[in-house]
Amino acid sequence: MVETDRDALAASHLAANWAQVQQRVADACHAAGRDPAEVNILPVSKTFGPDVVRAAMGLGLRRFGENKVQEIRDKSRVLADSGIDWVMIGHLQTNKAKEVARLASEVQSLDRPELAVALDHRLRLEGRRMNALVQVKTSTEPSKYGLPPEQLPAFLDALRAYDTLRVRGLMTLAINSPTPEAVRGCFRLLRELRDQAVARGHELPCLSMGMSGDFPLAIAEGATEVRIGTAIFGVRPYPDAYYWPEK
Numbered sequence: 001m002v003e004t005d006r007d008a009l010a011a012s013h014l015a016a017n018w019a020q021v022q023q024r025v026a027d028a029c030h031a032a033g034r035d036p037a038e039v040n041i042l043p044v045s046k047t048f049g050p051d052v053v054r055a056a057m058g059l060g061l062r063r064f065g066e067n068k069v070q071e072i073r074d075k076s077r078v079l080a081d082s083g084i085d086w087v088m089i090g091h092l093q094t095n096k097a098k099e100v101a102r103l104a105s106e107v108q109s110l111d112r113p114e115l116a117v118a119l120d121h122r123l124r125l126e127g128r129r130m131n132a133l134v135q136v137k138t139s140t141e142p143s144k145y146g147l148p149p150e151q152l153p154a155f156l157d158a159l160r161a162y163d164t165l166r167v168r169g170l171m172t173l174a175i176n177s178p179t180p181e182a183v184r185g186c187f188r189l190l191r192e193l194r195d196q197a198v199a200r201g202h203e204l205p206c207l208s209m210g211m212s213g214d215f216p217l218a219i220a221e222g223a224t225e226v227r228i229g230t231a232i233f234g235v236r237p238y239p240d241a242y243y244w245p246e247k
């Protein structure tokens with residue numbers, strides 16, 4: 001097969017997957033009595049190269065989730081000036097705040113005070129602001145990052161001091177479990193924490209929760225954004241332990 005045929009085939013697979021994911025999200029919204037316009041899909045392009053991201057841009061996608069700063073750096077270099085909004089969704093080491101402040105438009109893994117300090121410092125130097133979601137640990141699994149729920153009120157209050165960070169909501173990863181009620185419980189907890197914070201005067205319109213394997217449950221619990229990798233781009237060449245290493 002010549003290269004252009006292979007590219008065309010890959011692009012048509014991507015288009016079919018994208019159409020199917022949009023339909024499944026719409027179905028989940030209808031089942032939950034929600035308007036599909038309330039739920040955004042964040043395509044997660046981690047491990048896929050700039051060519052795949054470019055093909056996804058051909059479908060009108062402009063915002064991509066990435067799990068590692070290095071991948072944002074490498075892809076944004078090749079795709080410079082293409083108007084992509086990179087969204088950092090993976091665990092962020094404080095010493096990588098500089099690059100995220102420079103290259104990303106949003107961070108969804110803000111989970112500790114030191115990271116807020118580091119991002120604020122770097123954003124000031126860059127003269128930039130960015131959207132931020134606070135990642136909350138709703139699962140009992142030891143390998144999941146995120147702020148413990150009981151620390152959320154104080155953290156949200158402290159974040160008011162940083163006008164470089166536009167805090168828009170909360171993000172979580174549910175427990176990896178075959179029991180839907182256990183998974184759904186994580187999503188429900190995030191929604192309840194959001195509702196409690198809103199009652200305390202915080203403005204948190206965004207709930208980023210749900211991935212390829214569990215997004216209908218997240219939508220049923222009020223997700224406004226689902227982060228979808230595999231169902232759009234296909235199976236990744238690395239196991240998930242690579243992205244969610246033990247602390």
Ligand SMILES: *Cc1c(COP(=O)(O)O)cnc(C)c1O
Pocket residue numbers: 044046067089090173210211212213227228229230231243
């Ligand atoms: C990889 C990843 C996703 C997407 O996972 P899929 O199961 O491939 O849809 C969502 N959120 C985070 C934080 C991720 O690292």
